[in-house]
Amino acid sequence: AQSVSQHNHHVILSEAASLELGCNYSYGGTVNLFWYVQYPGQHLQLLLKYFSGDPLVKGIKGFEAEFIKSKFSFNLRKPSVQWSDTAEYFCAVTFGSSNTGKLIFGQGTTLQVKP
Amino acid sequence: GAGVSQSPRYKVAKRGQDVALRCDPISGHVSLFWYQQALGQGPEFLTYFQNEAQLDKSGLPSDRFFAERPEGSVSTLKIQRTQQEDSAVYLCASSPKLLAGGYNEQFFGPGTRLTVL
Numbered sequence: 001a002q003s004v005s006q007h008n009h010h011v012i013l014s015e016a017a018s019l020e021l022g023c024n025y026s027y028g029g030t031v032n033l034f035w036y037v038q039y040p041g042q043h044l045q046l047l048l049k050y051f052s053g054d055p056l057v058k059g060i061k062g063f064e065a066e067f068i069k070s071k072f073s074f075n076l077r078k079p080s081v082q083w084s085d086t087a088e089y090f091c092a093v094t095f096g097s098s099n100t101g102k103l104i105f106g107q108g109t110t111l112q113v114k115p
Numbered sequence: 116g117a118g119v120s121q122s123p124r125y126k127v128a129k130r131g132q133d134v135a136l137r138c139d140p141i142s143g144h145v146s147l148f149w150y151q152q153a154l155g156q157g158p159e160f161l162t163y164f165q166n167e168a169q170l171d172k173s174g175l176p177s178d179r180f181f182a183e184r185p186e187g188s189v190s191t192l193k194i195q196r197t198q199q200e201d202s203a204v205y206l207c208a209s210s211p212k213l214l215a216g217g218y219n220e221q222f223f224g225p226g227t228r229l230t231v232l
């Protein structure tokens with residue numbers, strides 16, 4: 001079955017630390033890749049997306065992600081986190097076999113940044 | 116407003132009651148999705164509409180779940196005879212016309228938190 005897995009369920013960092021959140025998917029065909037963020041009390045917002053082209057994509061608020069096709073991975077990175085990055089982060093994928101664009105989500109990673 | 120809205124934001128139901136959850140998508144968005152998010156989990160796909168047509172309902176967990184979008188705008192997710200396992204946040208998302216290759220960005224609403232006692 002097509003699935004998405006996020007390896008880190010709960011991450012605690014101090015401000016200015018670097019961040020990398022792992023995401024892997026189980027499908028060898030065409031995929032579209034996304035990272036969504038949910039700040040406390042807010043709705044899901046798109047951080048960044050990859051459809052094609054340069055595998056290193058940059059999103060809002062200094063986040064970036066790298067698509068490595070050979071590893072079926074799309075890890076999220078940020079060189080220096082801020083307290084305001086405290087949130088839940090979801091990796092999501094649409095698989096090329098889908099003609100609806102439905103998203104398959106990972107289980108999420110809770111990031112807590114200590115001031 | 117400019118975003119996706121959902122109502123009610125919170126719903127408490129007694130087991131066995133029927134509930135109806137409403138989604139107002141962004142004006143002009145062709146595609147509408149419903150997702151279910153259990154506590155501590157990522158959202159899971161329930162159903163998809165393109166305009167008024169329900170093209171995919173493969174994620175609906177049982178025949179107690181029913182969704183409609185009769186005029187291609189507002190959508191309602193109905194759950195009949197609610198059970199405790201239905202407790203979750205129900206998210207609605209809309210997107211513009213599907214692009215070739217299968218995707219366009221989805222914009223999410225705030226969700227309805229359903230608690231079944």
